[in-house]
Amino acid sequence: MRIDDDRPPADGSSDRLLLTTEEAADVLRVGRTTVYALIKVGQLRPVHIGRSCRISRAELERYVSRLDAPPPAVPERPGRRRPTPVDKPALSPSSGGHPSVGC
16 A cells, blocks of 8 residues: 555645645645744735635745745845945944944
8 A cells, every 4th residue: 555645635625725824834844833924924925714814725836936936136226335344333432332223
């Protein structure tokens, strides 16, 4: 008897349009907490129906395809110069040797 890891789950979740976070985690083979973290940082866009949070199969495929794609090249803007050590904020004696931060 051959065991095939790529076969669809017996519960029929491969036919579902929307998946729970737990089902999405199973598809991606990560933990449920990781799925929530991906939602929080905006890498996965959930669908909210009432109080339920679901993730579409298309969204999972979009996420995975973005993992495979090379990062977009950021073109250098003409006329902008790179900061030099002179551009760093001055340390004030009252700050205890730390640059001032706008917090």
